[in-house]
Amino acid sequence: MSRARIASTLVAATVAAALLSGCERPPPDVVQSGFRGTGMEQVYNPRRLEKVIAANEVPPALDPVDPGGPKAGQVYQNVKVLGDLGVGEFTRLMVAMTNWVAPKEGPEAACVYCHNPANLADDSKYTKIVARSMIQMTRKINGDWKAHVANTGVTCYTCHRGQPVPQNVWFKPVPLTHDVKGMLGDRAGQNSPATSVALASLPYDPFGPYLSDAKPIRVIGKDALPNGNRASTKQAEFTYGLMMHMSDALGVNCTYCHNTRSMAEWDGSPPQRATAWYGIRMARSMNNEYMEPLTATFPAHRKGPLGDVAKINCATCHQGAYKPLFGAQMAKDHPELGGVRPGSAAAAPAAPVAVPAAATAPTSATTPSMGPATVFFAVGSSAVDADGGKVVGDLAATLKANPGAKVSISGFHSASGNLAQNQELAKSRAFAVRDGLIAAGIAADRIVLEKPMQTEANISGEDRLARRVDVAIR
Numbered sequence: 001m002s003r004a005r006i007a008s009t010l011v012a013a014t015v016a017a018a019l020l021s022g023c024e025r026p027p028p029d030v031v032q033s034g035f036r037g038t039g040m041e042q043v044y045n046p047r048r049l050e051k052v053i054a055a056n057e058v059p060p061a062l063d064p065v066d067p068g069g070p071k072a073g074q075v076y077q078n079v080k081v082l083g084d085l086g087v088g089e090f091t092r093l094m095v096a097m098t099n100w101v102a103p104k105e106g107p108e109a110a111c112v113y114c115h116n117p118a119n120l121a122d123d124s125k126y127t128k129i130v131a132r133s134m135i136q137m138t139r140k141i142n143g144d145w146k147a148h149v150a151n152t153g154v155t156c157y158t159c160h161r162g163q164p165v166p167q168n169v170w171f172k173p174v175p176l177t178h179d180v181k182g183m184l185g186d187r188a189g190q191n192s193p194a195t196s197v198a199l200a201s202l203p204y205d206p207f208g209p210y211l212s213d214a215k216p217i218r219v220i221g222k223d224a225l226p227n228g229n230r231a232s233t234k235q236a237e238f239t240y241g242l243m244m245h246m247s248d249a250l251g252v253n254c255t256y257c258h259n260t261r262s263m264a265e266w267d268g269s270p271p272q273r274a275t276a277w278y279g280i281r282m283a284r285s286m287n288n289e290y291m292e293p294l295t296a297t298f299p300a301h302r303k304g305p306l307g308d309v310a311k312i313n314c315a316t317c318h319q320g321a322y323k324p325l326f327g328a329q330m331a332k333d334h335p336e337l338g339g340v341r342p343g344s345a346a347a348a349p350a351a352p353v354a355v356p357a358a359a360t361a362p363t364s365a366t367t368p369s370m371g372p373a374t375v376f377f378a379v380g381s382s383a384v385d386a387d388g389g390k391v392v393g394d395l396a397a398t399l400k401a402n403p404g405a406k407v408s409i410s411g412f413h414s415a416s417g418n419l420a421q422n423q424e425l426a427k428s429r430a431f432a433v434r435d436g437l438i439a440a441g442i443a444a445d446r447i448v449l450e451k452p453m454q455t456e457a458n459i460s461g462e463d464r465l466a467r468r469v470d471v472a473i474r
């Protein structure tokens, strides 16, 4: 072989190797998850899976300690949240928190990351103030969002993984405008492939509208056009952006939660979709109730380009796994964070919050009483919050226990603001409650939307009692 030919063969081989290395080897595994012919299957790449598994390993639990003894609230000076813990349990949690979130080396390593070593009661470090809220947030997730986290629950490690700042957080992005100002206007974040939407050319901020605000996640209008169908193409694109994020964050395909027969219909969707429905509400409520209020506490270098605080999305906990840490139950070793010990009284499913469609109906002994129920809403919002979620969960349980019963749902609004917009809002609130019931496994034909006799609020100004949805059981 001449030199020139050897060289050109080498070049060809190198080019081929370079091209091939772009392909994914070994071939991906395909696992069928629904009826044949519906395309309901999960595609796994074994090499990617290996990486995700390595990233989701769980640190060993600390040895349990005697929960008795004097209370931390009596022994220490400035304990505002953990006062009820025995001193042993309190110290064990401090050590666990240090392992889970504090830097491992450097001047800020270990306890001094949150504490002034000269005085542990001192609140001068922002990290300590943040940590106090984080303890409350973790308890709230484990206690009030069982519809999503079940008894698996979360600890600080679920998000932090040994780092002060969780790997996956989001900020409000700087709005992108066209290079040429004027006619073309706002690009709505499009045509700039972003990792937030798994590199699709979809609007790159699917988080602000859905995980801070409560914009409707809709592609298909519920009414024909003349009745004010507001589901626009742009809305569809934002919805798909969120869906790309959710799939990417969990390492699953769309069909993990949807039946290809109809993406919108709840009947026939896998039960995971109902879990995801609560996940969206949970992430939104964590961002609004815990992260936003910490904005002033965080130093500037921890904030986003628009000065907002880092916020939570699905990837913050899931990190590529269908369940965070592949379902490892770390929280059970930390009842002080709201984790549930197996075999304890609390481990029995308490109020059946979100009973997926396939779950059995509660027995008559646990049948909640029948009666009208009310879900309240925040100003301008149609988002069902944690308290509302409980009401919806109880209603779903009642309906399951009484298969003959139906509900009628009516939405209301307070008097302040624009009437036409308020009436839309009242309608969205009714839809939100209906969707919650359907997500919890109630057939759509058992739910009747009823326009209230009097749609205009009868009380003036902002009134909490007016921002509501009434549900009557028949």
Ligand code: HEC
Binding pocket: 075, 076, 077, 078, 079, 080, 081, 082, 083, 094, 095, 097, 098, 101, 102, 110, 111, 112, 113, 114, 115, 120, 121, 127, 128, 129, 131, 132
């Ligand atoms: C991630 C932040 C964080 C780390 C790391 C941390 N702590 Fe704390 N610590 C707190 C918070 C928050 C409180 C207040 C709890 C409350 O208000 O209920 C606290 C309170 C205390 C108190 C009570 C002080 C008093 O008199 O009020 C002691 C003692 C303490 N921590 C010890 C430790 C030790 C020892 C370590 C290292 C092993 C440690 N902490 C690591 C956040 C942290």
Ligand code: HEC
Binding pocket: 097, 101, 127, 128, 130, 131, 134, 135, 138, 154, 155, 156, 157, 158, 159, 160, 164, 165, 166, 169, 302, 303, 310, 311, 312, 316, 317
């Ligand atoms: C659901 C996810 C989640 C859980 C659970 C969670 N955190 Fe956080 N944490 C965050 C996010 C998001 C931030 C903001 C990131 C930043 O600091 O920029 C944060 C920030 C912090 C900070 C400030 C970090 C810094 O250096 O600026 C501390 C301290 C902290 N968390 C402690 C805790 C402790 C202690 C727990 C458990 C009791 C906990 N977190 C549980 C999501 C979480």
Ligand code: HEC
Binding pocket: 217, 218, 219, 220, 221, 239, 240, 243, 244, 246, 247, 250, 252, 253, 254, 255, 256, 257, 258, 263, 264, 265, 272, 273, 274, 276, 277, 280, 435
């Ligand atoms: C982890 C579960 C999950 C995954 C994965 C997922 N979705 Fe969704 N999807 C949902 C939930 C939950 C809703 C309803 C959200 C709501 O109403 O708050 C929804 C709503 C939708 C809607 C709106 C239907 C309507 O009512 O108009 C479309 C369309 C959609 N998804 C498409 C997709 C596509 C395409 C993918 C893959 C890129 C995908 N989804 C991946 C859970 C999921």
Ligand code: HEC
Binding pocket: 141, 148, 149, 150, 151, 152, 153, 154, 158, 246, 250, 272, 273, 275, 276, 279, 280, 281, 283, 312, 313, 314, 315, 316, 317, 318, 322, 323, 324, 327
């Ligand atoms: C605070 C942490 C946290 C956040 C944030 C979070 N999840 Fe989860 N998620 C969990 C935990 C823990 C489980 C496991 C529950 C269990 O064991 O049944 C879970 C389970 C799920 C499941 C059920 C998986 C299965 O196969 O049963 C789906 C689907 C899901 N999450 C979707 C989402 C989506 C979509 C988002 C974002 C909108 C989200 N999650 C945000 C913690 C979280």
